[in-house]
Amino acid sequence: MSAGIDVPELRVHDVTVRFAGLTALDGVSFTVAPGSIHALVGPNGAGKSTTFNVLSGVYRVASGSVRFGDAELTALAPHRIAALGIARTFQNIVLTRGTVADNLMLGRHTLTRAGFLTSALRLPHVRGEQRAHRERVREIADFTGLGARFDTPVSLLSYGERKRVELARALCMEPKLLLLDEPVAGLNTAERAAMARTVASVRDALGLSVLIVEHDMGLVMRMSDEVTVLDFGRRISGGTPQQVQRDPAVIAAYLGGATDAPVGEETR
Ligand SMILES: Nc1ncnc2c1ncn2[C@@H]1O[C@H](COP(=O)(O)OP(=O)(O)O)[C@@H](O)[C@H]1O
Ligand SMILES: [Mg+2]
Structure with a gap:
């Protein structure tokens, strides 16, 4: 960090x-x-x-x-x-879908120059950019104590861990x-x-x-x-x-x- x-x-x-x-x-x-x-x-x-x-x-x-x-x-x-x-978390948790990594990458999308449409096309510069984002997201997961849960579906996490995903997702912005x-x-x-x-x-x-x-x-x-x-x-x-x-x-x-x-x- x-x-x-x-x-x-x-x-x-x-x-x-x-x-x-x-x-x-x-x-x-x-x-x-x-x-x-x-x-x-x-x-x-x-x-x-x-x-x-x-x-x-x-x-x-x-x-x-x-x-x-x-x-x-x-x-x-x-x-x-x-x-x-300015990033926020909400009082009531709404995370139910995807892995921890998916949710954190979503927090990243305001920063993703390529956006979702072009990433679907898998252009080389987009793949590089996505890789850089994923590395940073991984770093944030480690820092917030979610490293071991990176590829775990959020539906399997405890309430406390989901609160951490919320925090980490905000940090990804x-x-x-x-x-x-x-x-x-x-x-x-x-x-x-x-x-x-x-x-x-x-x-x-x-x-x-x-x-x-x-x-x-x-x-x-x-x-x-x-x-x-x-x-x-x-x-x-x-x-x-x-x-x-x-x-x-x-x-x-x-x-x-x-x-x-x-x-x-x-x-x-
Ligand atoms: N969207 C809304 N429509 C109507 N009243 C609201 C709305 N949001 C908040 N309020 C009212 O505004 C007051 C302050 O609420 P809120 O900011 O949620 O308080 P706190 O988070 O400090 O508990 C409360 O009386 C609440 O009912
Ligand atoms: Mg309140």
């Missing part, structure tokens, strides 16, 4: 998102520093997944801006945002910013710790930025450089893990939402 990519800052400024009568995000601002691991936390329904959907171009803002370096993202289609180097929506939800304690280590080593090796939605507060506090806290669509706190942990507003939000225990098994 090679480092040294040029990673821009992500600036979310005064973003509001509405769904028929409901304000899902209400003037939210925060900045993800280049190369940092930034956690987005808050009780269920706080607006975390909505934020990810804005950043990846799935939801449109009512107002506000999202800048990734010089690029304004709020008007861009998802594939244009992906092409700028060679992102500058990685958006991880609850990457350890549903994993056991040992798997959680291992995933956290993998995310940290990916950041260290590649120098990319990571924005992570996570309910496991212990894990968030250990792994993040900075934390933004949302509650009912508003940013109620932000700063280092230590600052946020002591903030009375955060404590109140989590106690107030005691029925939404911060363990994470929501549906969106």
Whole structure:
């Protein structure tokens, strides 16, 4: 894994998102520093997944801006945002088909100059290109602990391994910013710790930025450089893990939402 990519800052400024009568995000601002691991936390329904959907171009803002370096993202289609180097994983896993290698090569296709049509024609330069992609994909599989599973159908993998395939597939896009929506939800304690280590080593090796939605507060506090806290669509706190942990507003939000225990098994 090679480092040294040029990673821009992500600036979310005064973003509001509405769904028929409901304000899902209400003037939210925060900045993800280049190369940092930034956690987005808050009780269920706080607006975390909505934020990810804005950043990846799935939801449109009512107002506000999202800048990734010089690029304004709020008007861009998802594939244009992906092409700028923003890759995401989803809260609910959808991987069911193909081998690990197949799924990772799919993550590669935004980078494949030749595309699927010409690769079907098996032109010599395309074969060379495909080989280079496959080597890189193999390297990413090894790095994310999937090397031994490279040719295994994903249907035979454990839930924890599929979560890793999701991460690896996002990395295959060679992102500058990685958006991880609850990457350890549903994993056991040992798997959680291992995933956290993998995310940290990916950041260290590649120098990319990571924005992570996570309910496991212990894990968030250990792994993040900075934390933004949302509650009912508003940013109620932000700063280092230590600052946020002591903030009375955060404590109140989590106690107030005691029925939404911060363990994470929501549906969106
Ligand atoms: N596509 C949508 N249509 C209508 N309401 C939505 C949609 N997406 C999210 N919401 C609502 O916006 C609020 C924030 O949801 P979400 O961002 O999923 O919260 P979180 O990920 O923090 O649990 C919730 O009230 C949710 O029901
Ligand atoms: Mg969510």
